[in-house]
Amino acid sequence: MTDVTIKQVRAYTVRGGGADYHDQSEGHWIDGQISTPMSKYPEYRMNRRSFGLNVLGTLVVEVEASDGTVGFAVTTAGEIGAFIVERHLARFLEGRKITEIEKMWDQMFNATLFYGRKGIVINTISGVDLALWDLLGKVRGEPVHELLGGAVRDELQFYATGARPDLARDMGFIGGKMPLAHGPAEGNEGLTRNLEHLAEMRSRVGDDFWLMYDCWMSLDVNYATRLAQGASELGLKWIEEALPPDDYWGYAELKRNVPKGMLVNTGEHEATRWGFRLLMEMDCCDVIQPDVGWCGGVTELIKISALADAHNKLVVPHGSSVYSYHFVITRHNSPFAEFLMMAPKADEVVPMFHPLLLDEPVPSHGRMSVSALDKPGFGVRLNPECELSRPYTH
Numbered sequence: 001m002t003d004v005t006i007k008q009v010r011a012y013t014v015r016g017g018g019a020d021y022h023d024q025s026e027g028h029w030i031d032g033q034i035s036t037p038m039s040k041y042p043e044y045r046m047n048r049r050s051f052g053l054n055v056l057g058t059l060v061v062e063v064e065a066s067d068g069t070v071g072f073a074v075t076t077a078g079e080i081g082a083f084i085v086e087r088h089l090a091r092f093l094e095g096r097k098i099t100e101i102e103k104m105w106d107q108m109f110n111a112t113l114f115y116g117r118k119g120i121v122i123n124t125i126s127g128v129d130l131a132l133w134d135l136l137g138k139v140r141g142e143p144v145h146e147l148l149g150g151a152v153r154d155e156l157q158f159y160a161t162g163a164r165p166d167l168a169r170d171m172g173f174i175g176g177k178m179p180l181a182h183g184p185a186e187g188n189e190g191l192t193r194n195l196e197h198l199a200e201m202r203s204r205v206g207d208d209f210w211l212m213y214d215c216w217m218s219l220d221v222n223y224a225t226r227l228a229q230g231a232s233e234l235g236l237k238w239i240e241e242a243l244p245p246d247d248y249w250g251y252a253e254l255k256r257n258v259p260k261g262m263l264v265n266t267g268e269h270e271a272t273r274w275g276f277r278l279l280m281e282m283d284c285c286d287v288i289q290p291d292v293g294w295c296g297g298v299t300e301l302i303k304i305s306a307l308a309d310a311h312n313k314l315v316v317p318h319g320s321s322v323y324s325y326h327f328v329i330t331r332h333n334s335p336f337a338e339f340l341m342m343a344p345k346a347d348e349v350v351p352m353f354h355p356l357l358l359d360e361p362v363p364s365h366g367r368m369s370v371s372a373l374d375k376p377g378f379g380v381r382l383n384p385e386c387e388l389s390r391p392y393t394h
């Protein structure tokens with residue numbers, strides 16, 4: 001096993017769902033009116049495709065070993081990511097032992113520092129890292145959660161993100177996170193409508209079901225504070241990603257401002273141990289939400305999670321499907337997981353990265369047993385019906 005080396009790295013792109021879950025057809029709830037940093041421009045307010053949320057597409061990274069085993073992973077990085085993998089990162093993998101993940105990560109990160117650090121470069125490194133973990137698991141015949149130290153509980157519990165928390169409650173989820181529709185540019189009228197929508201949802205789901213608002217980086221401290229205050233009596237459990245990711249000072253202020261008991265969550269667009277260190281040392285939030293496919297992969301998430309544990313912060317990864325499930329089940333400070341409702345009307349459970357992966361497990365009654373994850377690697381296959389293209393080679 002220790003002799004197995006990496007023979008070839010390949011990068012592909014694919015459109016229509018998959019890891020770029022925003023790349024959906026018109027009419028999907030995820031492309032409805034959702035408050036974003038672009039909502040101050042009326043022409044980009046009514047849907048997110050208008051400002052290009054779906055431009056990237058999915059990157060598929062394959063890593064083939066000398067014994068013929070192929071590990072793979074998917075993330076959001078599209079053609080730019082494919083270029084970075086083929087023309088830059090592949091050199092740090094090919095010929096190396098498949099066990100040298102830590103060293104490969106370090107070389108990929110340091111070699112891209114001059115144009116990387118966050119964003120699409122780290123998404124791409126994450127994709128490569130996840131493919132390496134998948135390969136290691138497959139060669140060893142072990143699921144990734146076992147490579148990470150083993151499950152600390154028998155099942156995962158999920159909250160659902162989508163437009164219909166009321167339906168999510170009926171499907172057995174523990175809570176529902178809704179996109180916030182109106183941002184500061186729509187003034188007090190928009191704020192009232194946000195609160196009315198929450199009140200309406202509260203009346204449908206009852207008092208015991210968690211309700212959360214995802215603000216997708218779109219507010220300012222004042223607006224977020226007023227939203228949190230108004231939402232408090234409606235039992236809002238957390239206010240998520242209220243501010244732009246670089247406004248660490250604003251997050252720290254918001255955390256001081258929100259009513260007692262309400263959680264401040266953020267971090268889905270944060271990356272690496274250094275980004276999360278800022279969030280923690282500045283006491284910006286209660287819960288961090290790294291996306292396993294965007295924060296640096298599993299190799300980096302291990303470090304981020306340990307740092308969070310020492311700061312008494314929970315880690316509830318954003319989306320990321322199986323890459324998140326295999327991690328969350330191994331960590332005490334990750335007590336539940338997110339499930340993104342990818343059905344266009346959020347009215348049924350479909351695999352998060354549909355249609356790209358085969359064997360992608362989904363929660364049943366809001367839960368998933370560890371046995372659903374007991375397959376080598378991340379336990380998923382690429383759907384041969386999805387058309388991959390390889391825009392670059394090396």
Ligand SMILES: C[C@H](O)[C@H](O)CC(=O)C(=O)O
Nearest residue numbers: 161179214216318319340
């Ligand atoms: C619904 C949100 O705007 C976004 O599309 C997903 C997200 O931020 C989350 O799942 O969290």
Ligand SMILES: [Mg+2]
Nearest residue numbers: 214240241268
């Ligand atoms: Mg979010």
